[in-house]
Amino acid sequence: MDLSTFVFYFFAGITLVSALFILFTRNILYAAFALMLTFLGVAGIFVFAGAEFIAITQILVYVGGILVLIVFGVMLTNRLQGQKVLTPVYRKLMGLIVGGGLFLILFKAIVEANFGAITWVSGNTQTEPTSLKKLGLTLMTDYVLAFEVIGILLLIALIGAIHMAGGKRKEVSDAS
C-alpha cells in the first residue's frame, strides 16, 4: 500500500467516523463540529478524484459559510443558560428501517453493477487533475446560461433570507 492510497483511506475514515458521530450524538453543537470534519474529509476525497477546484470551493463555501450559519442558528434558537444544546430523538426504529433499508438496496445495486467492468470507466483510469483554465472555459461557454441562472438564484435567495430574518426596524425620530 503506497502513501497516496493510505492518505485516501485516511480521509475516507475521517468522513465515515464523523458522519457516524453526527448520527449518534444528541448535542447539536457537537454535530455541527463533526459536520466540519465531514466536509474536510469530503474535500480531501475530491482532491483524490481529480477535482481540486471543487475541493477548495467545498472548504470555502461549506466550512467557511454554511457551518458558520448553522452555528449562528444554534446560538440564536436556543436559550443558552449553561446547559447543553440537546435535540430530542424519536422514531428511532422507523429511521433505522428507512435508512438501513435504503443502504442495503444501494449496496446490493453497487456490488451488482460492477462499475470496474464498464468500458468508459475502466478505459479512462488516469486521474490527472483537471486544469482550472479548462473548467473556467467550460463554465463560461457550455454552461453559461446555467451559470447566470444560478447567480440570480443565489442573489434572490440571499436578499429573501435577509428580508425574512431581519426584524422591523423602527425609525428613530425623536432624537432629543
Next chain:
Amino acid sequence: MPVEHLIILGAILFCVGLIVVVTRKNAIAVLIGIELMLNAANINFVVFSQFDPERLQGQVFSLFIITVAAAEAAVALAIILKVYHYFKTADLDKINELRG
C-alpha cells in the same frame, strides 16, 4: 482506490443524512442531515466526472449543487429564526398550527 469504495462512501453518507433527517426533532439538526445528503450527491458527481476528463460535466454540476446548498441553508435558517421568534421553540413537533 477502486470506484466502488467511493460510491459506497457516498451511499453511507446519504443514508446517515436520511436517518438524521427522520429521527431528529430540532430543526437545525434536520438541516445538518440535509447538508450531509447534498454532500453525498456531490461525491457521486465528482467520482464519475474523473472518467470523463474532457467535458467536466460532473464537476460543473457539483459546483451548482454547492451554490444551491448555500442558498438553501441561508433561506432555511432565516425561516427557522422567524419560527423560533413566533413559537419560542425550534422543535418540529410543536410547530403544528398555521395561524396562532
